[in-house]
Amino acid sequence: MKTFLLKPQLLLLLVLLAFSSCRQDNTQVETKTVAVAAGDPLPSWNDGQLKKDIIAYVEKVTTEGSADFIPAGDRIATFDNDGTLWAEQPAIQALFAFELAAKMIQKDPALAKKQPFKAIAEKDKSYFDKMTAKGFFDLLLQTHAGMSQEQFEAEAREFFKAFKHPSLGLTAKQLTYQPQIELLQYLRANGFTTFICTGGTREFVRTISDEYYGIPPQQVIGTSFVYTYMDSTNGLMREPKIMEITDEKGKPGGIQQQIGKRPVFACGNERSGGDIYMLRYSQGSKYLSFQLMVNHDDAAREFAYSEPNNISLDWAKKYSWHVVNMKTDWKTVFVK
Amino acid sequence: MKTFLLKPQLLLLLVLLAFSSCRQDNTQVETKTVAVAAGDPLPSWNDGQLKKDIIAYVEKVTTEGSADFIPAGDRIATFDNDGTLWAEQPAIQALFAFELAAKMIQKDPALAKKQPFKAIAEKDKSYFDKMTAKGFFDLLLQTHAGMSQEQFEAEAREFFKAFKHPSLGLTAKQLTYQPQIELLQYLRANGFTTFICTGGTREFVRTISDEYYGIPPQQVIGTSFVYTYMDSTNGLMREPKIMEITDEKGKPGGIQQQIGKRPVFACGNERSGGDIYMLRYSQGSKYLSFQLMVNHDDAAREFAYSEPNNISLDWAKKYSWHVVNMKTDWKTVFVK
Numbered sequence: 001m002k003t004f005l006l007k008p009q010l011l012l013l014l015v016l017l018a019f020s021s022c023r024q025d026n027t028q029v030e031t032k033t034v035a036v037a038a039g040d041p042l043p044s045w046n047d048g049q050l051k052k053d054i055i056a057y058v059e060k061v062t063t064e065g066s067a068d069f070i071p072a073g074d075r076i077a078t079f080d081n082d083g084t085l086w087a088e089q090p091a092i093q094a095l096f097a098f099e100l101a102a103k104m105i106q107k108d109p110a111l112a113k114k115q116p117f118k119a120i121a122e123k124d125k126s127y128f129d130k131m132t133a134k135g136f137f138d139l140l141l142q143t144h145a146g147m148s149q150e151q152f153e154a155e156a157r158e159f160f161k162a163f164k165h166p167s168l169g170l171t172a173k174q175l176t177y178q179p180q181i182e183l184l185q186y187l188r189a190n191g192f193t194t195f196i197c198t199g200g201t202r203e204f205v206r207t208i209s210d211e212y213y214g215i216p217p218q219q220v221i222g223t224s225f226v227y228t229y230m231d232s233t234n235g236l237m238r239e240p241k242i243m244e245i246t247d248e249k250g251k252p253g254g255i256q257q258q259i260g261k262r263p264v265f266a267c268g269n270e271r272s273g274g275d276i277y278m279l280r281y282s283q284g285s286k287y288l289s290f291q292l293m294v295n296h297d298d299a300a301r302e303f304a305y306s307e308p309n310n311i312s313l314d315w316a317k318k319y320s321w322h323v324v325n326m327k328t329d330w331k332t333v334f335v336k
Numbered sequence: 337m338k339t340f341l342l343k344p345q346l347l348l349l350l351v352l353l354a355f356s357s358c359r360q361d362n363t364q365v366e367t368k369t370v371a372v373a374a375g376d377p378l379p380s381w382n383d384g385q386l387k388k389d390i391i392a393y394v395e396k397v398t399t400e401g402s403a404d405f406i407p408a409g410d411r412i413a414t415f416d417n418d419g420t421l422w423a424e425q426p427a428i429q430a431l432f433a434f435e436l437a438a439k440m441i442q443k444d445p446a447l448a449k450k451q452p453f454k455a456i457a458e459k460d461k462s463y464f465d466k467m468t469a470k471g472f473f474d475l476l477l478q479t480h481a482g483m484s485q486e487q488f489e490a491e492a493r494e495f496f497k498a499f500k501h502p503s504l505g506l507t508a509k510q511l512t513y514q515p516q517i518e519l520l521q522y523l524r525a526n527g528f529t530t531f532i533c534t535g536g537t538r539e540f541v542r543t544i545s546d547e548y549y550g551i552p553p554q555q556v557i558g559t560s561f562v563y564t565y566m567d568s569t570n571g572l573m574r575e576p577k578i579m580e581i582t583d584e585k586g587k588p589g590g591i592q593q594q595i596g597k598r599p600v601f602a603c604g605n606e607r608s609g610g611d612i613y614m615l616r617y618s619q620g621s622k623y624l625s626f627q628l629m630v631n632h633d634d635a636a637r638e639f640a641y642s643e644p645n646n647i648s649l650d651w652a653k654k655y656s657w658h659v660v661n662m663k664t665d666w667k668t669v670f671v672k
Contacts, residue, residue: 073552149592193554206596216409217596218529218554227589229613234620236592243579243593253563256485256572257579258594260542260553277565284570 041186044179044332050322051329054183057290061264062190068288070264072191077265078221078255078278079184081198081205084269084294085213086176087334089303090166093200094136096159100143116142137223137242144201145225145240152238156207170334176212178335183267184213192265197221197255199247199274221246221258251278262286269294270312271305279321291321298326301333377522380515380668386658387665390519393626397600398526404624406600408527413601414557414591414614415520417534417541420605420630421549422512423670425639426502429536430472432495436479452478473559473578480537481561481576488574492543506670512548514671515660519603520549528601533557533591535583535610557582557594587614598625605630606648607641615657627657634662637669 045051061070082088101120105111112121116139119127131139144152163172184194194215198205202222209215223246226239246254255263255278266282268275270293279291293316296305306313316323326333381387397406418424437456441447448457452475455463467475480488499508520530530551534541538558545551559582562575582590591599591614602618604611606629615627629652632641642649652659662669 073546202593203596210409218594220596224593227592229585229588229617234616236588249565252565252572256563257538257560258554260539260556280570281565 041189042179042182044182044330046329046331048329050324053322054290054292057265057288058186058190061288070287074261074264074287075187075190075192076195076259076261076263077184077187077192078195078197078259078263078267078282079180080268080275080278081196082200082269083271083296084267084275085180085196086172087165087168087302088269088271089305091200092163092172092175093140093204095163095166096156096204097139097143099159100155101139104143137245140201140223141240141242144204145238147238148230148233149203149227149236149238152203153207156204160208172208173212174334176335177330178332179330180267181213181335184215187265188214193219195219195221195255195259195263197246197251197278199223199245199250201225202246221254223247223250247274248272249277251275252281255281262289264289265292266290267292267294268312269296270307270310271296273307273309273311276312276315280315280319283319283321291316291319292324293321294324294326296326298330298333300327302326377525378515378518380518380666382665382667384665386660389658390522390626390628393601393624394522394526397624406623410597410600410623411523411526411528412531412595412597412599413520413523413528414531414533414595414599414603414618415516416604416611416614417532418536418605419607419632420603420611421516421532422508423501423504423638424605424607425641427536428499428508428511429476429540431499431502432492432540433475433479435495436491437475440479473581476537476559477576477578480540481574483574484566484569485539485563485572485574488539489543492540496544508544509548510670512671513666514668515666516603517549517671520551523601524550529555531555531557531591531595531599533582533587533614535559535581535587537561538582557590559583559586583610584608585613587611588617591617598622600625601628602626603628603630604648605632606643606646607632609643609645609647612648612651616651616655619655619657627652627655628660629657630660630662632662634666634669636663638662 042051042054060066060068061075063069079085082091086092098120101117105117105121111117115127116131116135118124160172164170165175168175188194196205196209196213196215196219198221200222202220202224205222206217206220209217209220224243226241226243227236228239230237244250244254244257262285263278263282264285264287266279266289268279275293279293282289282291293312295313296303298304313323315321324330378387378390396402396404397411399405415421418427422428434456437453441453441457447453451463452471454460496508500506501511504511523530532541532545532549532551532555534557536558538556538560541558542553542556545553545556560579562577562579563572564575566573580586580590580593598621599614599618600621600623602615602625604615611629615629618625618627629648631649632639634640649659651657660666
């Protein structure tokens with residue numbers, strides 16, 4: 001578990017690092033079986049100022065009569081997924097896209113003549129090193145669409161069943177963060193409604209959101225495809241056309257489309273600046289709000305990485321957001 | 337309460353009848369204050385086969401061990417709004433659009449030189465008689481966008497506060513259907529999650545959905561605008577561009593985007609065929625499902641109208657959907 005440049009699927013890892021503005025969707029933690037120590041709602045968080053601040057915030061906004069009281073219906077919490085609720089090195093949805101692409105090449109070998117399939121077939125690392133965010137979304141368009149919604153869901157379920165992290169050997173569920181699962185549960189126990197807002201595609205995360213996080217599909221916001229209703233099958237065709245990208249400046253809009261309210265609690269992570277507008281937007285709430293930014297500084301237990309421009313941590317400072325330093329704030333990292 | 341061609345705002349009424357494929361969003365019934373007779377979950381429904389069928393369905397799918405049992409998380413119910421949860425003669429959102437247009441003309445009299453403002457300023461009934469669905473959405477684009485989300489919400493709240501039905505003199509809340517409020521409550525009491533899926537714009541209905549129906553904003557699906565996040569205000573600008581129209585064949589796609597599951601209970605009404613694909617889609621559920629189509633046949637207590645091509649009632653017959661004949665199935669119509 002040292003750094004991310006490890007052995008076997010080096011290619012994939014490099015690819016994923018290149019997608020600096022692409023986020024994904026998936027995490028796992030069986031919410032029902034997590035033990036919570038009596039009296040401590042966040043047992044996997046180390047005692048310290050951050051934990052105190054989280055608990056003080058929740059107590060303040062849920063105490064009737066308090067000046068900062070928030071009615072239950074307005075207690076909206078939004079969490080990013082990749083790097084916030086589960087590990088993102090590598091991005092799990094990119095691995096899924098590669099797997100779908102490989103299947104497509106098997107069915108139609110001629111595909112291997114054109115990009116990005118050519119690079120996948122030839123394991124051409126240099127192609128992915130240069131890939132832009134646009135290129136990544138193009139890969140999603142070519143692999144995640146042109147099929148029925150049912151087909152897509154079956155593919156995603158199959159992928160998760162077989163998934164093992166390329167270097168850590170963990171299942172997708174085992175890559176979810178225990179402290180975050182506790183935080184989600186703690187918020188829900190205090191009348192918050194918890195949502196995921198991911199830059200990845202919404203249906204991919206919805207495959208596992210309920211099982212891993214206790215978050216039902218209707219509480220998962222993500223990048224979406226255009227659908228066409230098909231009379232012939234009484235079903236939906238996924239068109240190779242993106243309707244909405246819910247990353248970076250697209251997160252506030254995606255939240256409004258789905259929820260219709262500003263979050264009062266928002267949590268993201270540093271890597272690409274993908275979450276800074278969601279946290280900022282939450283800060284515009286008429287209620288007392290809370291912003292949390294996960295800093296990946298734990299090379300020993302997870303990964304250590306930072307943004308080229310450091311914007312997420314810079315904004316955290318500028319706008320007084322709370323920062324989770326994994327190394328010191330989390331007693332454990334992955335769900336057990 | 338005879339028919340819809342009544343006195344004062346004849347112009348508006350005619351306009352609205354012309355929007356045969358446009359649906360809207362709004363209804364009202366204080367869910368908390370509705371009295372429900374002990375033992376009868378649907379006291380405003382006349383005793384008869386339909387009421388029996390609804391209750392039998394709910395009992396069947398909520399009884400553990402029953403072959404037709406549906407886990408609570410999959411008990412998804414979707415309701416159209418206009419003509420299904422509240423009266424749609426005239427369409428309340430069109431009245432809102434006219435009001436916004438009139439305000440715009442006041443601010444900028446030059447607008448009155450171009451359509452559709454010209455027709456509104458001149459009360460040119462013939463213009464609206466010929467208006468198509470596209471024309472109606474164009475009117476929405478011109479009146480519902482180009483402002484911040486906060487501004488829009490303030491406009492909508494102000495509209496509802498002052499609203500009186502042009503011929504009936506009722507508030508918007510008083511135009512909601514008592515039997516449907518009871519049905520929503522009954523479904524929720526049995527573990528269903530109730531959603532609105534309207535062809536109107538989602539934020540308009542969200543203004544009142546919680547207060548009138550007990551349905552929070554995140555459970556309202558509707559036609560949506562593209563948003564732009566504005567750094568300068570930390571808010572959203574409503575662009576004059578529609579992202580998704582959730583009417584007719586757009587309803588299944590809108591439901592998938594928002595919920596990620598097929599409804600097992602779907603309810604719409606005849607007028608434009610706007611709900612037939614939602615009901616059909618629901619019928620493709622892997623679970624036992626229930627479809628309900630409201631037939632407006634009650635000229636004395638509400639309105640009597642039918643579709644030129646009768647497709648909603650034809651499909652109800654073809655696909656064995658249940659039909660609510662307001663005249664005979666409902667003991668009372670409007671909420672008290």
